[in-house]
Structures are given as structure tokens and as C-alpha cells.
Amino acid sequence: MMQEQKARKTGYRIIRYSPWLVHFNTGACNGCDIEVLASITPLYDPERFGVKLSPSIRHGDILVVTGAVTKKAADRLKRLYDQMPCPKFVVAVGACAIDGGVFSKSYSVVGGADKVVPVAIYIPGCPPRPEAILDGLVKLLTALREEEVQNNGCS
Amino acid sequence: MGITKVVEIPVVTTEVPIGPQHPALHEPIMLKVYADGEEVVKVEVNTGYNHRGIEKLCEKNTFYRDIFIVSRVCGICNAVHANCYVRALEQILDVTPNRRAKFLRVLSMELERIHSHMLINAVMAEIVGFETLFMQIMLDRERVMKAKEILTGNRVSADYMMVSGVRRDIDEVKRDKIKEILLKLKSKIEYYKKVFEEDETLVKRLVDVGRVKYEDATSHSFVGPLARASGVRIDSRASDKYDAYDEIPFNVITRTEGDSWARMMVRWDEILESIEMGIYILNNLPSDGNPVPDERRLPRRFPPGEAYTRVEAQRGELTYYVMSDGKTQNPYRVKIRTPSFNNIVNSAFMYVKHTLADVPVILTSIDPCISCMERVTLIDLEKGVRQRIPLKQLSSGGRK
């Protein structure tokens, strides 16, 4: 038990200093995608928080989900989440990733990202500004320091 | 119900799935690439990850609510989508906006064209491994986003279009600020264009990759910069002259090379055209009344009728068909045909005979907008005629 807690603490500490993002579009309109892309550019400079886009899902710590989850993308999202190493967290960016947004009543949309994977932080907006996305990430990192985030996907 | 395999896949080929989550692609599309060694033999485009059933949603909601739904077909081109739909409604209702509103609409669409073209050029630089250029272009793109925010109120989705007008007016201060941004941007764009023309890395990766001939472009229904780079002069701004395009001078950019490099150059030239148009609009903004209509006075009953509007989006000709049956508050049918839909579905033949490393380059040079494409559909792909490629012919080098 003690050992488990210790391991979790170490894992959280490592992520806190340099979280690597993986971005997955589950059926977004691209609005959130370009804002996620814009928020990794020099004007907003996320590298001061150690934030960096990771080249592969297997290197990622934080999964950024944009867009309403369509039925076809839902099992892809689950599969991607299972492939990430522990501990792992999901950030839902934009109104559609939170609950489906304007598309929630469509026949091919499941709903928000939390219907498929556990979500740690929701960032509202249509689309959220890059500052808001960075703010959400920093809030997640703060919560990690306080160890407030319980669901790291592999307890 | 399976798809008939037309191309024989020899035993030696390797199947390389690219996507839907892949570092080189920012959007969910899956290319199934069959490779013989390094050489691509066949490509299947598998999609459907982004199908949201928007046409059915539009039938379930009212005419005015649909303006918000259609502008979320694609975030990058939200103003053109909304403009095309709103103009279809105006045709059915027989109303026209005043001249100032028309000029402001054009300005918002041209700003969108600038930032979209800059984005895809930046992504292209990243794909070929030139990350510094990517960061530089994205930094300057933020200026355009600022200008767009000043004009429309939001960086990306602003829902700027309304039936018979626009949602906000601009004053002198905002006008000068946008003009200043555009003037500053111009020299930067000229510099980037020169980099794309002269830089050895870019030229080596882009020239002669994914060549499309004139006849192929029209028979496969390619539109936008993809067609214009092959010499096909399609530009609905010039032919339909919607909104204020009949009063604003501009040139249609065409090139004859037809390869990936020509497509990127067409985009740089179009940015320069758009900046000129933006400055012209700001200098000659008419003041014939308030461009913002009173939302409560808009007509509530829609007469029966139908309209088919075209608009030149960043990626090519975008068309909307709207039909009203006059009985309900909802449209009877809304059909959206986005440029990426034609460009991507019909493009599988472009990859054949190139190496695996060229696949992302060709895909990016099409400027794929998966959200646009899949609002309703997408299908697999070897297209009709050209897919019967005997392996012999491939190995002999004849690209037929």
C-alpha cells in the first residue's frame, strides 16, 4: 500500500515537470484543433511549463480530446487511452468534448469524452482561446501537485 | 457487401496504416497504404471518424438555428459556411443586405482565407521537417487572428453572418488597427513566399511530387487551389460575383505545374491578393446605413422555394442547396458539398508511384479538412477508372 502510494507520487512528480501531450480529434470541427495547435506556438510558449507535443501515443502523459465523440471514433479513443503509459490523464477541450455541444442529438454522436474515458479537466469554450487551454493544463498540473486527481487510469 | 478488390495486391507488398492518430496528421483520417518496398502501390482512404450527421440535424432544427450548426461544420472555414447558407436563405426570402454589410462579409472571409492558407503552409513546413519555419509562420498567423478578433469578436468561430447583414459593425479605430496589421503582414508574407521559392529543402521535397494534369483535375472534380495549380481556372468569386466581389478588384491565381509546390505557391499568392483586397475594403468602406439588422424584425415565415449557392472557400468551391416546403419552420433539405469532399475522396491516384515519405506531403498539399469532408460521409477509395493498374505497368515506370 505504502509502496503503491510512493510510486504514484513519483509518477505525478515526473509528469508535473514535463507533461507530454497527445492530441486526438474525435469528430471536432477543427476550431478547437487549430486553437490547440496555436497554443503550442511561440506567442503562448507552453514550453515554459514543460508542455510539449509527443510524437506517439505511447510516449504521452496527457490526452487532449477535441470534439464530440462519434460512434466510430469512440472505440478508437478507448484503444488510444489503453495504449498510454500510467499515470495518464484526459483533458476535454471545447463544448463538444464536454457533452456533445450542438451535435449532441445527432444519430452518429455518442456525446462527450467522459462517456468513453475518465476526464480530469474540462475546458469550456467554442472554441476555447489558447490562453484558456494553457490555463486548464496549468490547473491540472497544480491539482497533480496537491494529489487531488484521483483517477489516473490505472489504479 | 464487400468492396471488390480491383488491384491485385502482390504478396510482397506491405500494408502501412497511417492514422487516424498519427503525428503527421492533425485530423482523423486513415490512409491504408500498400507499399512495395518504399514505393506506394495503392492507397485506400478510410474515413468516417468525423461523421456527425449534420444534414439530418439541419432538418430537425429551424432555419435560424441552423446558421450556428453549419458554421460548426468546419472551424477553420466557419465564415464561408455561414455565408453560403445565409445567402441561400436570402435567396429564398428575397432580401439583400446593404453594401456596407456586404463589404464587411467579404473582409471577414478574406481574413479567414489568409489565416487558413498560412496554417496549411506552416503545417507543410512542419511535415517536411522545417520546424523553425512552422513556428515563424504560426507566430505571424497570430496577427491575423487578432485582426479577425477585432472585426468579428472571436478568434475562430464568431457566427458573424446574419440574414440580411452581419452581427457587428466596426468603427474608425478598429478599421485603422486592422489596416495596420494587414500592412505589417504583407512584407512578412513576401518573405515566406521567397523562402518557399528558394529554400533547397522545401523545393526538393515538394517539386514534382503528386503531379495532377488538367484533364485529371476536371474529370475527378477537383476544386480550389488544387485545380488552380493545374491550370484550371475555377473561382466562384470571379464567376458568381456574390456579395461585394463584383466591386472589389482581384486576380485569380493559376499555375501550370500541377505539383505540390505549385499548390503551396498558389496559396501564398492568394494571401497577397487577399491582403490587397482587405486594404481596398478598409479604404473604400461604404457607409450606407447600419449593417446590423434587428434580429426581432427578421421574417419568421419562409415561403416555399429552393436555392443553390456557391462560395469560394479556402479549399475550393463550397456549395449549399437549401429547400423550404413553406409548411414548417425547418428546412426540408439542406445539402452541403464541401471542397475537401471532392478533393480527398477522389485523390487516391495521386499517391501511386511515390515513396512512403511523400504520402504526408501530398496529403497536406491538398489541404485536407476532414471535418468539412465528413460532415456526412466518406468512403473508401480507389476511384473508378484509374485504379486498374497492372503491377507490370507500375514496375515499368509508366504512370498511367
Add this chain to the structure above:
Amino acid sequence: MDVAEKLKLLEDFALEKSVLKPNRKLFVVEPSYVRRIFESLIEKLGHGGFYLSTIVGTDLKEENKIRLDYYVVMLPEEETVVIRTFLPRENPVIDSLIDIIPGALAGECETYDLLGVVFRGNPFLKRGFFVPTDVSEKGIYPLRKDSGV
């Protein structure tokens, strides 16, 4: 060849003519003529002289018909013309254009999956590619007015 001459090609096949807003010429034709019209367009104008912009299918439940509109853009003037035809709602079948115009692939596959119009001779038609499988397995075509989705 100027625009009037090109339109003359279509007029020979037309049952009736009208205009779709804003100013698109519309020709109503028999379903069996659609393929012949495109063959004669290719013959007269060549592959570089026009492109098929889109295919719009509409479910007219009250008239028990399905309406198909082919939107064709004539180059270089970019004159948009509409070729309209009606199919019976129970058994909508029409000849495919895919072997003469590869660009028809996108529109035909979409119309099949969402409306159930069968394009005879198109080997790529299949259900359940854009429509999620739980809907397509029930045999529902989402854009039909009685689909209930």
C-alpha cells in the same frame, strides 16, 4: 463554343425547363437519359470542358418519389446547370456515371448510404461507412423522412 450552344446540348433531352435561384438553369429529364447526357457532354466538350460538382438527392415522401439533381459546372465560364430527374421511392435505381466520370464516386456513394439510391454499375457502394453500424444494420437510410433517427 459559347454558353448558349452548350445549353442547347441539354435542351434536346429536357422534358421541361425552369430556373433555380440564383439564376441556375434547370432541366428535368428522364432517368434513363442521364447517362446519355453525360456521354454527349464528354463527346462535345471533352473531359476538360465541365465538371460534376455534386449530386443532391431529396426524399419527396408526399409524392412518393426521390429527386436526384446533378449539378454540372461548365468551364471556363463556370455556368452552373442542374440536371434533375425523379425516381420511384420504392425501388430507386439509376445508371452509374463512375466509369466515365471518376469524380462521381463521392456523390454516388454518399447518396447511396444516406438515401438508398442504387447506382447500377458502381462497385464501391456499401452501407455502414459513414452511417454508424448500429443505424445501417437496421437498414435505415438517415435522410429518408420516415427514418426516425
